[in-house]
Amino acid sequence: MFEQFGITGVTKELIKLLISFAGTIIVAYIVRFTWKNLFLRIAHKTPTKLDIMIIEGTAVPIYFVILATGFYIFFQKFASLPEIQTNIFVNGAKGILYTFFILSLFYFLYAFVKSFCDWYLQEIAIKTETKFDEQFIPLFTKLIKIVIFFIAVTIILSHFKVNISGFIATAGVASLAVAFAAQETLANIIAGFMIMVDKPFRIGDRIELSSGEIGDVYEIGLRTTKILSFDNTLIVIPNSEIARARVINHSYPDPKVKIRQTIGVAYGSDLDKVKRVILDVCQNHPEVLKDPPPAVFFSNFGESSLDLIMVCWINDFKEKIRITDELNMAIKKRFEEEGIEIPFPQRVVHIKTEKG
Secondary structure (H helix, E strand, O other): OOHHHOOHHHHHHHHHHHHHHHHHHHHHHHHHHHHHHHHHHHHOOOOOOHHHHHHHHHHHHHHHHHHHHHHHHHHHHHHOOOOOOOOHHHHHHHHHHHHHHHHHHHHHHHHHHHHHHHHHHHHOHHHOOOOHHHHHHHHHHHHHHHHHHHHHHHHHHHHOOOOOHHHHHHHHHHHHHHHHHOHHHHHHHHHHHHHHHHOOOOOOOEEEOOOOOEEEEEEEOOOEEEEEEOOOOEEEEEHHHHHHOOOEEOOOOOOOEEEEEEEEEOOOOOHHHHHHHHHHHHHHOOOEOOOOOOEEEEEEEOOOOEEEEEEEEEOOHHHHHHHHHHHHHHHHHHHHHHOOOOOOOOOOOOOOOOOO
């Protein structure tokens, strides 16, 4: 195509360019072959799969990066010749190669990030108790893809001296509109991410909400946290709401829980005997911990009873209701055997009558 210039120097440089292109293709092929064979074999000997997945995921992008780099560098030298640097076809080809070069670089960057995210999903996310990361990572990968594509397009347009201020302003307005429209969703996603990082509760923890509802954490999702109540009903709470609320975790950092029970006996009862009976019941229960030891305290002179507080510890917070029931039943039975009276509220009413 360059014979029309009638300049032999151009033809000579064109031959050099074609040889350079051929050399670039050979080098790219060699690097790709080495990348997929030598480097991959070395990666298989390491204890992690991260390097394997990165090498496999970037094998094709690295091939294009080398091709684009070589083509663009060699063609740029060719296009700088005074005889042809103003030729519209040469400048067009130069622009196409620059675009190919930029897209190849960002393709390699995206492949690297995606390989890391895929490794995290396969090796880390499946081992965590929450499904939040399994939902968040694919969303993060798509977001990174959009950001990388946007940056690449911006760089290409800047190279061609296209005014991108309007483009950036439009993108900013569009992103702001999306942010306002999805404000609640974004707040829930961010709150879910903070819950995953801060870990105020985990899957299986028994928590108590500020509303008084108690249940076990069933799932921590991208937008909501699900809690399984004692009635076997699923309570679904937006992450932003539960992140702001006061939450009591009954199972973290220690699943042990204290049983505190108020027991009333009749006035006139031998409190030393009452304490011995209650302590004996606690100490004989196989699931009541010996350390810390159970204790009984005389706490209050009630209207109809002398009130004592029984305190003991058990290993599993999930068994609190059952063990409390067993202790109460055993204490009632021993009280009946020992002749200890459990009073009920009584009122003495005096009726005054006037004479005549």
